Amino acid sequence: MVPLTHYLLLSGILFVCGVLGFLIKRNIITIFMSIELMLNGVNLSFVAFAAHWHALSGQIFVFFVMVVAAAEAAVGLAIIIAVYRTRETLNVDQVNLLKL
Amino acid sequence: MTPNPYLWLIPVLPLAGAAINGFFGRQSSKRAISTVALSFCGAAFAMALWIALTFSSASAPYFLDLARWIRSGSFNVDFAFYLDQLSLVMLLVVTGVGFLIHIYSVGYMWDDDGYYRFMSYLNLFMFFMLTLVLAKNYLLMFIGWEGVGLASYLLIGFWFVKDSAASAGKKAFIVNRIGDFGFLIALFLIIKHFHSLDFTSVFQAVAPMAKETSGAGLLTAIGILLMVGAAGKSAQIPLYVWLPDAMEGPTPVSALIHAATMVTAGVYMVARSHVFFERAPMALMVVAIIGTLTALFAATIGIAQTDIKKVLAYSTVSQLGYMFMACGVAAFSAGVFHLMTHAFFKGLLFLAAGSVIHGVGGEQDMRKMGGLRVYMPWTFRTMTVATFAIAGFWPLAGFFSKDEILWKAYSSEYGSWVFWLLGVTTAFVTSFYMFRLWFMTFFGAYRGATARDGHGHNDHGHRHGHDELHESPWVMLGPLVVLAVLSVVGGWVGIGGRFEHFLAPVFQSGGAELAIEAADAASKTTEYLLMAASLVAAFLGFALSWTLYYLSPAVPARIAEGLGGLYRAVVNKYYVDELYALLFVKPVLDGSTEILWHGVDQGVIDATVDNSADSARHVSDNLRHMQSGNLRSYAGWVAAGGAIVIAYMIWMGVR
Numbered sequence: 001m002v003p004l005t006h007y008l009l010l011s012g013i014l015f016v017c018g019v020l021g022f023l024i025k026r027n028i029i030t031i032f033m034s035i036e037l038m039l040n041g042v043n044l045s046f047v048a049f050a051a052h053w054h055a056l057s058g059q060i061f062v063f064f065v066m067v068v069a070a071a072e073a074a075v076g077l078a079i080i081i082a083v084y085r086t087r088e089t090l091n092v093d094q095v096n097l098l099k100l
Numbered sequence: 101m102t103p104n105p106y107l108w109l110i111p112v113l114p115l116a117g118a119a120i121n122g123f124f125g126r127q128s129s130k131r132a133i134s135t136v137a138l139s140f141c142g143a144a145f146a147m148a149l150w151i152a153l154t155f156s157s158a159s160a161p162y163f164l165d166l167a168r169w170i171r172s173g174s175f176n177v178d179f180a181f182y183l184d185q186l187s188l189v190m191l192l193v194v195t196g197v198g199f200l201i202h203i204y205s206v207g208y209m210w211d212d213d214g215y216y217r218f219m220s221y222l223n224l225f226m227f228f229m230l231t232l233v234l235a236k237n238y239l240l241m242f243i244g245w246e247g248v249g250l251a252s253y254l255l256i257g258f259w260f261v262k263d264s265a266a267s268a269g270k271k272a273f274i275v276n277r278i279g280d281f282g283f284l285i286a287l288f289l290i291i292k293h294f295h296s297l298d299f300t301s302v303f304q305a306v307a308p309m310a311k312e313t314s315g316a317g318l319l320t321a322i323g324i325l326l327m328v329g330a331a332g333k334s335a336q337i338p339l340y341v342w343l344p345d346a347m348e349g350p351t352p353v354s355a356l357i358h359a360a361t362m363v364t365a366g367v368y369m370v371a372r373s374h375v376f377f378e379r380a381p382m383a384l385m386v387v388a389i390i391g392t393l394t395a396l397f398a399a400t401i402g403i404a405q406t407d408i409k410k411v412l413a414y415s416t417v418s419q420l421g422y423m424f425m426a427c428g429v430a431a432f433s434a435g436v437f438h439l440m441t442h443a444f445f446k447g448l449l450f451l452a453a454g455s456v457i458h459g460v461g462g463e464q465d466m467r468k469m470g471g472l473r474v475y476m477p478w479t480f481r482t483m484t485v486a487t488f489a490i491a492g493f494w495p496l497a498g499f500f501s502k503d504e505i506l507w508k509a510y511s512s513e514y515g516s517w518v519f520w521l522l523g524v525t526t527a528f529v530t531s532f533y534m535f536r537l538w539f540m541t542f543f544g545a546y547r548g549a550t551a552r553d554g555h556g557h558n559d560h561g562h563r564h565g566h567d568e569l570h571e572s573p574w575v576m577l578g579p580l581v582v583l584a585v586l587s588v589v590g591g592w593v594g595i596g597g598r599f600e601h602f603l604a605p606v607f608q609s610g611g612a613e614l615a616i617e618a619a620d621a622a623s624k625t626t627e628y629l630l631m632a633a634s635l636v637a638a639f640l641g642f643a644l645s646w647t648l649y650y651l652s653p654a655v656p657a658r659i660a661e662g663l664g665g666l667y668r669a670v671v672n673k674y675y676v677d678e679l680y681a682l683l684f685v686k687p688v689l690d691g692s693t694e695i696l697w698h699g700v701d702q703g704v705i706d707a708t709v710d711n712s713a714d715s716a717r718h719v720s721d722n723l724r725h726m727q728s729g730n731l732r733s734y735a736g737w738v739a740a741g742g743a744i745v746i747a748y749m750i751w752m753g754v755r
Contacts (some may be wrong), residue, residue, distance in 0.1 A: 019739050023735055
């Protein structure tokens with residue numbers, strides 16, 4: 001049996017990878033994937049806790065998160081395509097029309 | 101008498117005139133403005149005459165409660181008027197002389213652009229002066245008191261584009277505030293100790309109090325503080341400095357406000373408060389000393405002035421000193437008598453001087469006049485009457501009133517031969533400088549340049565087309581003639597103590613009856629001797645100025661040279677203005693500039709605001725860099741914040 005700590009460590013590593021990717025990368029697609037990575041890192045910790053405490057609510061939460069992530073992916077990818085069509089770039093630093 | 105319910109109309113009529121002219125005068129024709137101003141003022145005079153006809157020395161004082169004003173516990177002050185013999189005399193003087201001066205102003209100010217403004221101010225002045233005179237309590241009197249100060253300020257600074265006029269107005273206002281300070285404290289003392297400001301109830305409360313013969317008590321304090329107020333309004337030492345400067349105003353204003361009426365308000369107030377003074381010999385002594393010194397001091401300054409209006413201004417200060425001398429020896433009716441005759445002949449002197457200034461095209465320097473009796477016969481005649489009257493020649497008005505004062509100064513229980521001697525000396529000096537003015541203006545050869553050169557000068561705002569010396573129009577000469585007649589006959593009401601008897605009911609509570617008795621009992625020979633002495637003094641003054649300014653006009657300059665420093669001191673008014681500037685004005689200016697402006701305002705108040713704003717801007721300048729608009733830097737802040745929270749929770753051991 002793998003102890004809880006291992007799951008949590010892996011979950012933390014995934015989350016930090018997501019955060020760092022979000023902060024460092026410039027490509028919107030990569031940033032988007034980093035967000036998914038963070039979500040999944042959290043999902044992993046939910047599932048691990050649910051298994052550890054024999055509580056179903058954690059697993060149900062994961063389903064919600066996945067649903068939301070799927071919806072977010074649909075909307076987000078649509079926005080990314082729209083941005084690419086108008087700007088012909090996926091570099092976030094150049095998508096700064098609203099910046100003062 | 102039958103109560104007269106229309107008494108309130110007397111002050112209100114001029115107020116209505118002032119309002120109509122003030123609000124609509126700009127659009128109206130000058131004829132309409134004159135009609136309004138003259139009719140409202142004339143109506144007030146007619147009302148006063150009508151009331152006077154039904155009033156005698158036997159009449160009881162009459163009250164008219166108009167409206168409630170202040171009700172605070174047992175302390176009541178109402179809008180109420182009070183008419184007794186004293187206020188009746190003042191009423192007649194103010195409305196009568198005021199009406200004549202209104203008529204005169206029509207001629208004098210006709211060509212001025214601010215004609216409607218002038219007439220409106222004059223009427224406003226009448227309103228406040230009549231309120232002052234008719235008030236039944238000290239507070240209403242104080243309103244009138246401040247109101248005439250306001251009117252005086254407005255009229256001194258009437259030609260406000262002229263810097264000297266504007267600052268003269270301010271000076272008058274500020275110096276009067278010093279006096280009002282004393283007056284107010286006196287009122288506070290009265291409220292504190294008598295719980296009322298109403299004349300009748302205060303005087304009733306004071307009447308049974310004993311004379312403060314040894315040491316100074318409450319009544320002495322009230323008396324002296326009232327005198328401080330009177331010294332401000334009536335231009336007595338040490339607050340007289342504003343009156344000579346007030347001559348910057350138009351000449352009718354000098355005649356009405358700064359000679360005949362407003363400046364006598366202090367005398368009226370002291371006479372009205374005689375109940376306090378009679379019980380405070382020390383306060384009386386202060387009044388007498390101030391009056392006597394002012395009379396002599398101002399008269400000597402008058403000798404060396406060359407501006408015709410300045411001579412008259414110092415003469416006014418000096419004559420007011422006489423009135424206070426009378427009040428100071430508890431001869432209040434003599435003071436009021438002189439107040440009345442002075443209103444006639446000094447009003448006349450100013451109006452005649454105005455006529456002269458008008459005639460020579462605005463010149464006020466007597467050295468540039470001379471020989472005018474040929475060109476202005478009527479001005480000359482009336483001025484002659486006034487000059488002889490103020491010098492105290494029998495049987496003109498000034499003789500009777502001045503003699504009354506000098507006799508009382510000698511014979512009264514508070515009097516002394518010192519007052520009398522200084523008074524007679526003043527009479528001599530008065531006679532000298534008045535005849536000096538008379539000779540310099542009307543005799544000899546005309547010393548001015550052509551009148552045309554003098555045009556647009558100084559006091560005179562006129563731009564009339566006359567080129568040579570000319571007599572004034574009849575609208576100006578008429579009042580002169582009426583006042584000249586009054587200056588002759590005005591003193592006759594005092595023959596045989598009739599005036600004193602008329603006022604006796606007012607001053608009864610004091611020693612008026614006693615004084616009359618004493619006068620009768622005193623040696624008649626002494627009285628006639630003193631009378632002769634003052635006549636001799638007047639004649640000596642005349643003779644001296646006749647010698648110096650008519651027979652040998654070159655001598656005065658040599659005498660002046662011979663006197664050297666003393667002469668310069670007199671010409672420069674004993675440097676009193678400079679002394680006040682050094683003692684009071686400069687410290688205030690410096691203190692305001694250095695401490696209040698640079699220190700408190702710039703150093704504390706401005707610095708607080710400036711520094712807090714500056715520091716806010718510095719902080720914002722730094723914080724601004726956080727808000728770069730870079731999305732990922734925001735995310736970085738969020739992540740950093742989250743990391744800090746987590747680190748904190750781990751550190752504190754939160755589950």
